[in-house]
Every structure is written in structure tokens, then in C-alpha cells.
Amino acid sequence: MQGFTIRPLASEEELRRVIEINMVTLPEHYPYFFWLEHFSLWRDIFLAALVGEEIVGYNMCRIEYGIGHVRKGIVKQGHVVSIAVLPEFRRRGIASALMLKAMEVMKEKYGAGEVYLEVRVSNEPAIRLYEKLDFKKVKVLKRYYLDGEDAYLMAREL
Ligand code: ACO
Numbered sequence: 001m002q003g004f005t006i007r008p009l010a011s012e013e014e015l016r017r018v019i020e021i022n023m024v025t026l027p028e029h030y031p032y033f034f035w036l037e038h039f040s041l042w043r044d045i046f047l048a049a050l051v052g053e054e055i056v057g058y059n060m061c062r063i064e065y066g067i068g069h070v071r072k073g074i075v076k077q078g079h080v081v082s083i084a085v086l087p088e089f090r091r092r093g094i095a096s097a098l099m100l101k102a103m104e105v106m107k108e109k110y111g112a113g114e115v116y117l118e119v120r121v122s123n124e125p126a127i128r129l130y131e132k133l134d135f136k137k138v139k140v141l142k143r144y145y146l147d148g149e150d151a152y153l154m155a156r157e158l
């Protein structure tokens with residue numbers, strides 16, 4: 001379904017709106033400097049989804065060098081740090097579009113060879129979204145979250 005647009009976050013005012021969305025959609029929150037660091041350094045993979053004038057979702061990513069999760073050796077990796085869509089706007093392809101755009105920029109602009117993320121083992125909607133996008137569960141990160149829940153590390157080639 002269409003009716004939304006995806007584009008990089010444009011201002012610190014929009015960043016504050018993204019943080020509000022994070023507060024109501026996810027248990028993982030971050031200090032302001034952490035958001036600002038991503039907005040400053042990787043703005044073209046810090047994406048907003050808009051319906052009309054309103055931001056209804058975001059995808060905050062970064063670029064790292066690390067030991068490959070799906071490729072061998074040290075590789076340039078895109079890291080999806082946090083993605084969320086407001087409940088009223090779910091199941092219309094917005095998160096998929098946010099992921100596809102971020103992966104395109106990670107590959108084309110940054111030359112990343114793979115993309116990875118962590119997700120709660122209980123977060124079935126998100127796991128299904130990632131599996132639909134060809135991510136695979138690479139390993140379990142025991143007690144990854146503050147409340148003791150495990151994470152799947154999921155990754156795919158770019
Ligand atoms: N139940 C089952 N499958 C689902 C669900 C669900 N509730 N939601 C999405 N999916 C799967 C489906 O296969 C769906 O395709 P379909 O609608 O054709 O069946 C596919 O994912 C794509 O769905 P989208 O519409 O693109 O996803 P949406 O815009 O609804 O956003 C998201 C999905 C981001 C997981 C949303 O539910 C959300 O914001 N959840 C709360 C925040 C969250 O958990 N974020 C991820 C944390 S992990 C991280 O940030 C790295």
C-alpha cells in the first residue's frame with residue numbers, strides 16, 4: 001500500500017518527534033547525544049516515514065567495521081539500531097520500505113557488504129519482517145536486554 005513517503009530526517013525538531021515515537025513503541029531508549037550522533041554522522045540512513053506532514057515511523061542506522069556475521073573476515077556493516085512505526089500505521093509496508101531504503105543506501109553509498117540487527121526473541125512481528133527481507137538468525141545473544149530477555153542477532157548480505 002502506498003500513501004507514505006520515506007526520506008532522511010531533516011531537522012532536530014524532527015529528531016525530537018522520532019524520540020517521542022521511540023518512547024511509545026519500544027522499551028529500548030537512548031540518551032539524546034546517542035540520537036544526535038546518528039543524526040549527525042549517518043543522516044542518510046536515519047530515515048523518517050511520513051503520512052501527509054506527520055512522521056509516523058523511523059529507522060536509525062549506523063555503519064561499522066566488524067567481523068562478518070554472514071561474510072568472512074572484517075567487513076563494512078550496516079547496523080539497524082532502532083526501527084519503529086506507530087501502531088495506527090502498521091501493516092501497510094512502512095517498516096519494509098524503511099528497511100529497503102536503508103539497505104540500498106548502506107550498499108550503494110557506503111559499500112557495506114552486510115547488514116545486521118538485534119531483536120528480542122519474543123518480537124514476532126519484527127522477526128517476521130526481517131525474515132521476509134531475507135535476514136537470517138545468526139545467533140542468540142543471551143540476556144542481551146536490561147530485563148534479561150535474549151536477542152537474536154539477524155543479518156543478511158547486501
Ligand atoms: N504479526 C505478524 N507478522 C507481522 C506483523 C505482525 N504484527 N507485523 C509485521 N509483520 C510481518 C508481515 O510478514 C508483514 O507483511 P504482510 O503485512 O504483507 O503480512 C511484514 O512483516 C512487513 O510488515 P510492514 O507493514 O512493513 O511492517 P510495519 O510497518 O507494520 O512495522 C514493526 C513492523 C516495525 C515491527 C512494527 O510492528 C513496530 O513498530 N513494532 C514495535 C517496535 C519494534 O518492535 N521494532 C523493532 C525492534 S528491533 C530493532 O529495532 C532492530
Ligand code: ZN
Binds near residue numbers: 079081117118
Ligand atoms: Zn544493535
